[in-house]
Amino acid sequence: MNPSTNDLLGKPLTGWRLRLYIIIFEADTRAGRLFDQWLMVAIVASVAVVLADSIHDLNVRFNREFQLLEWAFTALFTVEYVARLACVRHPWRYATSFFGVVDLLSVLPTYVALLVPEAQALIDVRILRLLRIFRILKLAAYVYEYQALGRALVASRRKILVFLTAVMMIVVIMGTLMYVVEGPANGFTSIPTSVYWAITTMTTVGFGDITPKTDVGRLISSVMMLVGWGTLAVPTGIVTSELTARRLLREPTTRTCPACLTEGQAAEAIFCLHCGAKLPVHSTDHDLHPENRP
Numbered sequence: 001m002n003p004s005t006n007d008l009l010g011k012p013l014t015g016w017r018l019r020l021y022i023i024i025f026e027a028d029t030r031a032g033r034l035f036d037q038w039l040m041v042a043i044v045a046s047v048a049v050v051l052a053d054s055i056h057d058l059n060v061r062f063n064r065e066f067q068l069l070e071w072a073f074t075a076l077f078t079v080e081y082v083a084r085l086a087c088v089r090h091p092w093r094y095a096t097s098f099f100g101v102v103d104l105l106s107v108l109p110t111y112v113a114l115l116v117p118e119a120q121a122l123i124d125v126r127i128l129r130l131l132r133i134f135r136i137l138k139l140a141a142y143v144y145e146y147q148a149l150g151r152a153l154v155a156s157r158r159k160i161l162v163f164l165t166a167v168m169m170i171v172v173i174m175g176t177l178m179y180v181v182e183g184p185a186n187g188f189t190s191i192p193t194s195v196y197w198a199i200t201t202m203t204t205v206g207f208g209d210i211t212p213k214t215d216v217g218r219l220i221s222s223v224m225m226l227v228g229w230g231t232l233a234v235p236t237g238i239v240t241s242e243l244t245a246r247r248l249l250r251e252p253t254t255r256t257c258p259a260c261l262t263e264g265q266a267a268e269a270i271f272c273l274h275c276g277a278k279l280p281v282h283s284t285d286h287d288l289h290p291e292n293r294p
Contacts, residue, residue, distance in 0.1 A: 020087040024080075028255040028267065039080065040139060046073040046106075047136050074110040077135070081107060105134040152242040159238045167231065171198040174224055178217060186213040202228035255279070 023031045046069075052058050053066045081103045085091040094100045153160070175195035182188040187210040188197065197210045201224045212218050255265040257272035257279060271278055 017087045017089075020083060022256065024084055024087060026256060042073065042076055043135050043138050046070075046077075049073065050135075070110060074107050077103070077107045099138070102134055102137045106138060148243065149239075152239050156238045156242045160235055163234055163238070167202070170227065171195055171202055174198045174202075174220065178212065178220055181220065182212055182214060182217045186217070187211070198224060201225060202231065204228050204232070 022029060023035050026032045027036050049066060049069045052062075053070075059066065084094060084100075084103065088094050095104065172195055175198040176191050178197060179188045179191050179194040182194075184190075188194045193210070200207050201221055204225065212221050255267065255269075257265060257275065257277055260272060260275040260277065265273060265279060269279055
């Protein structure tokens, strides 16, 4: 990652904003790891509160406690969100990024619910409360395995798109064929309805709300089931192969050079791969470089 990329990400150059940025956005320091770990605990706890609050009996017994916990979590995530905006050079870019929107959705419903009269707009309030579940998406920012899976999906997007296109062609053709063979008399009232049947059959879900009645229709159903059984393994194989290929590459880090701000320094590196400046020694580096021990 070169300095121009770091400029795009909005990494601050000096001062308290740089120190805060390293704690919040980089996970290769002791402070960064502790921040991520405590934030993950808070996210899981807040999601657990949302889930428990949706249970009627628990809501009746602990409604006040749930409200206090919700406001405590909202205050915590609000401080975190403001801190993220304060320590980046381009706050708007972060606010409009995926995780920026997730961070906003994790706190916004609680504040908006104050402005919505609960007695007149119960449905709106419920929807706003349900939006708090977006907090669980914040976990993806702190768990490397989530990030690795996301990168593998992005790298495989063309193959997956081709696969999904082929699947859509198959279900449209087979659905149309079943519409012709079975017809409205047997429940296949339209081509879209027949395509719906083809999708549920190919994915082996089989709701059973529409079933073929003729021998030819049953034969087509059998073919669809066999094709679906083999097809489901294709996207898994695509993503797995990409994950395996990426595992052979050097594991990316968030370690950053304080001189040129180049991110992605190797965990065992002593000098910056870009400018040659000496890198600060983190707590985990002492085992790798005994000569750097104080």
